[in-house]
Every structure is written in C-alpha cells, then in structure tokens.
Amino acid sequence: MPWTSPMVEKYKSQYGSAVEAQSYLGQNYFTVDRSLIPNILRLLRDEEQFDYCVDVTAVHYPQREKQFDVVWILYSFQRNERIRVKTQIADGASIPSSVAIWATANWLEREVYDMFGIKFDGHPDLKRILLPDGWKGFPLRKDYGILQQDKEWVQINLGIESGQ
C-alpha cells in the first residue's frame, strides 16, 4: 500500500524514483537507494525532526542479488510518528555509518556488523559486540546453521569426528 504525506511528496520530488514510500498495516516506511543513505537520514533528522533512532538492524535475503536489507527505525517526538527507512546492499558492500547523526547507532551498528557482517564506513569502533572477537561467521545470516559451530568445537577440542 503506498504511503502519502507531504513529507513523502517532498522527498519524492527531490530524489525521484530513488525513494519509495509504502505502508503496511498502518506502519510507514521508505525504501531508499543505498547511494542516498547518509543524506536522507540526516535530512530526516534535521528537517523532519526524527531525532530518535529507535533501532538499526538488518535482514538477510540470500536468494536476492542485493542480499541485505538495512533498516533504520526512526521516531520523532514532535510529530509522534514512527517510520522505517530501508535500503538494500550486496554482500561485502559497505554502507555509510549513521553514528554521526544519532549517537545511539554506535552499538546498534556494531551489533549489525556482529550478526550480519555488514561494514559501516566511518564507524568509530566497528568490532564485534555480543560475540567474542575470534568468532567465525555471522550468525544471523540465513546460511549460518545453528549447529555448525557447536559441531566444529566438539570436533576440534574433543576430537569426536561425528561432532556430537
């Protein structure tokens, strides 16, 4: 379902087809091109008062060419409105960090990096946050099985070939 509002019109006229606005079950979201990423987020904060970055996260679609959706959930105290901004990036590609826009994105982006392996350019301290530093792989990718790492540990450290 398309989403219409003065804000949407403004950005559509500004960026053309690089911005799509949709609505699902009453929740609105932008789907923007990756090239717009730091700018449109900054504009949303400065012009539209989306001063609270609720969450930064990602979704993995392995069958797509651009495998990852990166999602920003934003909220504006003045407008009492919550929107999402989505963009698609390919595996191995990096995306500009939004830490300079919202300080809270620091740990949230680190978590996305930790779980998906998406690199954020310009992040002050991009390293694993929840998992130990030597962890192999990125667990929230769809191709990461929940047993593989357990098996490997058993194989290496206990010498049990079957892995269980």
Add this chain to the structure above:
Amino acid sequence: MLNYITSYLGSPVTPGQAGNQLWALIYVLIIFAGVSVVVMAMNWLERKALAHFQIRLGPMRVGPHGLLQPIADALKLMLKEDIIPSEADQFVFWVAPLIGLLAAFTVYTVIPFGPSQAVSDMNIGILFMLGVSSLGVLGIVTAGWASNSHYPLIGALRSSAQMVSYEVAMGLAVVSAILMTSLNATGTGTLSMIGIVQAQQQQGIWFLFKFFPLGFIAFIIFAIAMVAETNRAPFDLAEAESELTAGFHTEYSGLRWSLFMLAEYAAMIAVSAIAVTLWLGGWMRPFPNLLNAPVWEFIFSLFPALTFAALAGFALIGTVRMPSHSFFKIQRIGLGVFALLLAFIALVLLLIAIVGHNSDNSIAARTREGIDYIYWFMLKVSIFMYLFIWYRATWPRYRFDQLMRVGWKVMLPISLGVLIVTAIVGVVVK
C-alpha cells in the same frame, strides 16, 4: 595460694602499678580470651540483629537460634585452604593480618574496666591508645599492597587516607575531653584512662554533659570519627563490596581473613571503650554521687544479676516457643540448658551482690564492686556495638571525596572550635 589469689582480688590498684608481672600476664590472657569470645558473640549478635532489621531470621540452623554459628564459622575458617596468590609479596601478605590484630589487641592493655580492673594504668594511657590504634591502618595498607591486585590496592589507599584524616578530628575531640580533666583544684589534668574516669567522678558529671553542649559535640565528633576509624558502614569504603569486591582483603581467605575480622571487631570494641571512658563515665554506674545511699548501692548492684535473669528468661521463652517437632528436640534441650546456665550465672551474681552488700568480708565486697564496674562498662560499650550494627543497617555508603570533605571541612573545624571554646570556658569557670 588461695590466699594469694583472694588477696589479689582485693587489690585496689592495677597489676601494672603494683609491678606484678604475673598478674599482668594473667590479665592479658584473660582479656585476650575474653575479647575473642566477645568478638564471636558480637559476630552472632550482628548477624542476628542485622537480620531482624532486614526482616530475616539470620542464622538458625547451627544450635538453637544459631547460637553455635560463630563456632562453626571459626572452625570452617580455620580448616579452609589458606590461599596466598602466587604474585603476592609472600612475607608481607603473611604478616599484614598480624599487624592489624596486634594493634587492635595491644590497645586493651590500658582499657580500664574498673579502677583496678586493667592491665596497667599508663600515665599516657589515652595517647598510647590513639597511637596504637592508628597502627592498625598499617595492617590494611600492607595487606592491600601485598595482594598485588588492583582492588585491594585501591581499598588500601582509600583506607589509609581515610584513617589519617579522621584521626585528626578524633584526636582534637579527645583533647577537648582531656582539657576537662584539668578542671580541678590542682589545675592539672591527666592522660591516664583511669584518671579520666576519676576526674569525672570528682567533678560529679559525665564529660558528655559537661559545658553542655560542648562535651556533647565533642562526643558526637568522636562517635562519627570512630566509625570511620574502624572502617564500618557508612564509612566502609576500604572494603566496599559493591565497588571493590572486598577491598583490601579481596585476596585473603580462611584463617588470615578471619584475623582481619577479629581485628575489626576488636578495634570496634576498643574505640567504643575509649568513648565510654572519655565521655560516659567509664565504669561508673549512673548517678554514683547523687544516689549514694547504701540502699541505692545495693539496688544498682542487682543489675548484673537482673540482666542475666532477663537473658535467661528470653532463652526460656525461646525454649517454650520452639516447634514441638522431634527435629527440634536437641535444639530445645540445648536452649534449655543455655537458659539454665544463664539463670545459674544470674543466681551467682545475685548471691555475690547480697553477700558483698551485707557482710564485712572485704573480698566479697570487692568482688561485687569489680563485677559492677565491669558490668556497667560493658553495658555502655554494648550500646555502641548496637549503634555500629544499626548504622550498617540504615545508611548507604559515603563516596570517597564526600568522606574526605566531611572529615576535613566539617569535622575538623567543628572539633577545633569545640576545643577552643572548651579551653576558654574552662579558664572562665576557673
């Protein structure tokens, strides 16, 4: 032999003054053993009282109402593996608890439980006490350093700064009490612990109420500083468990750790004894000059017996209220025996009080007097012990800079002011 012992019981002076080394040694042993037992009892009492403040029951399993818990704890701590961290300075780590313990126990040589119930009446008693108790910090500092670990080091630094700071206010408060001892005919005061109590007796007033509120303020200053000196809540920054895990004794375990605890409790009793001696009339019973008729004398001498009778009564109530399940049979018997023991002590004390009052037997009379002195002294000390527990249950912990600010910017000026005003008032009164 018996004659020798009984004659000593009637001695009006301390063994130190009498130059009797054997009796001095016996006194030292009695005090050492007595303080150790009192510390164990304090341990139980603190856990029980704190538990009841905090709507808990506290120790209940070892013995009736956990009465044997301190013994079980002591046994456990003695049998525990004594761990010395490999990176620690072995010798200093080993010797640190002993320094604290020695300092805490040496103080007891000059504490007067009665006019002759002390190891020695040192001419510089109070100075000696302050000096030796200030050595206790060495134990903490060396323990913190020798552990070679960050938390103990920070704990040690905190506690040394804290103790050095509060000693100043404490010393000035003490001096203002000592000034009051000189308000007599000769105009000379005394530093002797026994002399200070006797000065209060002569002047007919506890120094707490002397030049009200001057004595009272000095006493409050001392009462606060002594909590800081013994590292107890709310000034327990050296062992603040929420910040420094356990502070200076983080790396200690088993017997060595228990020595620190022993030293802490012994120091608590020691500083309370100083406060009692300086401001609360030491061993004197209430109103010794006002109510000095023999009948009052007799009534007050009944108090020790009554106290033990009351304790026996409590134990008896506990025995009766014990659940009638077979599981509690042994506990019930134990508590009953304990009640009987207390009742027996009460009876003996009563007997001594009556015999000592009526007969001309000087030994009985002196024994009764000695018991009275020790009883009133311990009663006053135990009020402070209760306060220590109460503080711990009620207050949050100060932060280090706040502690220093209170010590230097509040307590020190006030104690200096009190000292000066006391001196002026003393001169004017004279």
Add this chain to the structure above:
Amino acid sequence: MNPAMNVGAAPVATPWFFYGLAAAAVISGLLVITRRNAVHSALALIITLLSVAGLYLMLYAPFVAGVQIIVYAGGIMVLFLFVIMLVSIERASKERQFNRIWPVGLVASCALLALFLSAFAKGKALLPDRMMQLPESTNTQQIAAMLYGDAGKMGQYTFTFEIASLLLLVAILGAVIMTKKKI
C-alpha cells in the same frame, strides 16, 4: 600490707628488655638499609621506631614514647608506605643502591663511630652514677611545665614551641597550595 602488692619492687624495665629492644632496633635498622624492596624497608623502619619507643618507655619517658608511636609509626610511616606503594617496585629494586655518595656516608659513619668510641672510653664519667629515679607519673607534666610554664608563668620553651608550630602551619599551607591548583 597486701602480699600481692609489691609496689616499688623491681621495675618492669629489666636489662633483658633493654637488650631485646636494642637488638630489635639494630637488626631492623640494618634491614631498612639492606632490603631492596622499599616496602620491606619501610616495615623494618616501623619496627625500629617501635623499638625506640619501647626504649623511651624504659627511660621513664612515656610521653615521648607515645608521641613516637602516634607521629612516626602511625602517621609518617603510613604516608611513606602510601607513596612507596605507588612507585614501581620492580624497577626500583633493580637499581643500584650504593651509589656515588658513599664516601660521604663513610665519613659520617666514621665520625659517629668515633663519637661512640669516645663515649665508651670515657665511660661512667659521662653518665650519672646511678639510675635516675624519675617518677613516671610526672614526666608528662614536666614536659608541659617546660613548654607552657607552671601555674601561669611562662615556660622555658614557650616561645620556641609556638614558633615551631607556626612554622609547621606555614608548611601545611604551602603544601596545600602547591598541590592544589584551585582551592
């Protein structure tokens, strides 16, 4: 007379106490200068100071002994330890301890030795022929009389004493100002 009371009999201060305390003072004094670990030296120094305090007690000077404990052992040594603990022990222990000024030290110790020897040679002539029987109970009062004077009169050292305390006050203020940038 009560048989338990033997007032005026042999005082506590027997020669054995003296030898014990003197030995403790000398041995711990040697430890102070031979230990490479500064904290061990400081602890040995505390034992020296306490032994000396014991010697003062034997000399019927309890006030001096008390001050020795409260000021040196309790106050100054705690501050010493405080500072030493913050210094890198590992590095300090590797440094040479007998450094270039050893000739000065040698001369000083020789002079001290000569003094001791001369005192030893002169022997009893320098010392009072019997032990001074100072009453212990009045020692503190005598010090007070020296400092503040008897019954209203100015004492012998009142002025000096007050000047010294003023000097200390200035030193304290100076230390505070030096360490603290803004008060």
Add this chain to the structure above:
Amino acid sequence: MTDRTKNDHAKDVPNAAAYVGGTKLDTSHLELETPEHPYLDSNELIINMGPQHPATHGVLRVILKLDGEKVLGTECVIGYLHRGVEKIAENRTYTMFNPYVDRMDYVAAVSNGLGYCQAVEKLLNVEAPPRANYIRVILTELNRIASHQLWLGTHALDIGAMTPLFYTFRDREEILKIFEKYCGARLTTHAFRIGGCLYETYAGFEKEVKSFLKFVAPKIDEYEALLTTNRIWLERTKNVGTISAADAIALGVTGPVLRASGVKWDIRKAIPYANYADFDFEIPTGENGDTYDRYLVRMVEMRQSLRIIEQAVNGIPEGPIMAKVPKVIKPAVGEIYHSIEAPKGELGYFIVSDGSTQPYRLRVRPPSFVNLQALDVMVRGMLVADVVAVIGTLDIVLGEVDR
C-alpha cells in the same frame, strides 16, 4: 576417538574457553598491562570491573580507565549471556518462540511477553478482546512494580544501603505470588498467548490484587522513608551520572532514564497499546537527569502503576479472553515493528514474515542494551563509586543486553 568418560579435555586445551568456533581468540588487545603501558608508571590505572563483580548486575564487564579514582573512560564488554535469541526465533514457530522472550528481561518477563504477543497480533491483524487487555494491563503493571522494586533494592545495595533490598524483596514476593496463582510460574511467566490470554483469572484474583494495592502503597512510603531524604543517599545520587535531555535522545535512551532528564515521553501515552488509553495516569519527569531524579521518577512510576491497576481491576469487563486466532499461525508476507513501554524503556519487536509458520527475521530492540550505551557519557569524570551507582540507576538486565 577419545574416551569421553575421562573428562580430561581441560588438560589438552589449556584455555578451553578461549576457543570459539575452532579458532583461538586473539586477546592481545585485552592485555591491559603491556610493556609500553605499565600501569604503575603512569597516572592511569586500568581496572577490570566484572564480569564477576557484585555490582555489575550479572555479567557486565566494564573496563575502567582511572586517574586515581576518577574515571577517564569506560568500555563495556558485553555478550557473556548471549544466547542468540534472534537466531532461535528464526528456527521456532511463532507460538514456540513465545516463552523465549521471557528469558531476556527475566525481571519483567510479563512485559516482554506482552510486547511479543502484541507484535504478532499486529502482524496477524487481530485484536485481543477487552477482558484479555485488562488482564494484560494488570499483570504488566504488577510486573513493572516488581521490576522497579528489584531495581530499587539492588541499586540501594550498590550504594551501600543493605536494608531496602530485603524490604523490596519481601513486597515483590506478593506480586510473584499473584503471578504464580495466575499462571503457575513466578519469574518467567509466559502469561500471555498470541491473541489474548490462555488462563482465565482465578477465583479471588480481583480481591487479591486489591488487597495487594492496599498492602504495597505504605511499603513504597517505607522505602522512601529510608532513602528519599537520607543525607548520604542525597549526596551519593544528586548530580551523579547526569545526562541532559539532548544527550539522552541522541543516545536513544528510553524509559525512566529519559523521563528523568525531562522528556515527557511514555509509549503508554504517546502510542497507546493494549487499552492504556482508557486509564488515567501521570507521566513523572525529572529535571536534572541525575541519579536522584531517576530514583524519584521510578518511585512515582510505581505509584502510578498502582493507580492503573486500581482502575483496571475496578473496570475489568466480562467476556472472552482469546481472540479468534488460527491454530497454526501463518502471518501474511510483511514486516511490522511494535514497541511497548517496558519497565526499562522502549521494548520493540521488529518481525519480518515470509508467510511461513516461523518468523523470517525477528529483531528485539532491547531497552537495556541501548541504555547501557549511555554509561560512558554518564560516568566520565566521576569516581569509581559513581560507576556502580550509575550502572544501578540504568536498571540494566544482562539477559536483555546480551540476549
């Protein structure tokens, strides 16, 4: 093949914990004392607080860089309790995953369950019936009080006041008793189901909740009597861990921490969920954003929760407690973000559905995790003792931080 009866792998692998995923951990950056930076020679002291420390509320590890006792900087090392909740969700059906959310913020399990159930309901486009909503509100608000009580006890304990801990646990017990009677569990309750509630209230539920309200109101006064005007408490909490409203918003801080900085924002009012719109309650705010304000805000919140519960218990309607939800939950393709005001702050669930019975992606927006990020800002220039106070006042639960 090794003999597995012999438990000797600890011998073969010197540091078994350092092996994760088959590679040895590179711990070089964790060497706090390197030849270049011996700690004794510099003024900086680096101490490692946690992960086993009495005041880090679980397994938080904070590396503190100190100048004496002054904090120059902190670094939080988290993840010791990471269980991969989001990965688990992708491998469970919507119904099966419901109990897992209780294990995140185990102190406020009911809130977690409410957020999850409502998010899935939103995805399914169903509404819980009114009676279910009332039950949900009552239990959630009871849980908020329980969470705040636990926070108060541990926070006071961190600052050195032992006794409030036992008082709050005594009173929290009454709430847990109600939970236990309602659904059989005390801590990880799993009280709600997608579409409403599974259990009808037990006989005497209303009466018991009402008597609890009467019981707990004076108890909250009792906590306040111990702390609110206590001089040491004031000194330890006033102007400690201050965070301005602008900083708080930039750092995404929510919940009582944000409100104490003066931002009057509560999802229960701003974007009402369940039937919070029906109730009359206030949002307390602070002025200075310091630890004391956060304390006061939470105290008022407890009283406001009592107000909500009172209104809910008096107005609870009869009716069904379960909406019509298919036996096998298969939401249409789409994504949804739903958040509620958990005791700690904004607790959000971002669910992506691919039309199957399992969530394609489930993201939890944990309030504790985001709030913990503000620790560094709040403690710089403070003392070590304040770090403990600020960790306490942030009210973090490591189960939720690490998930």
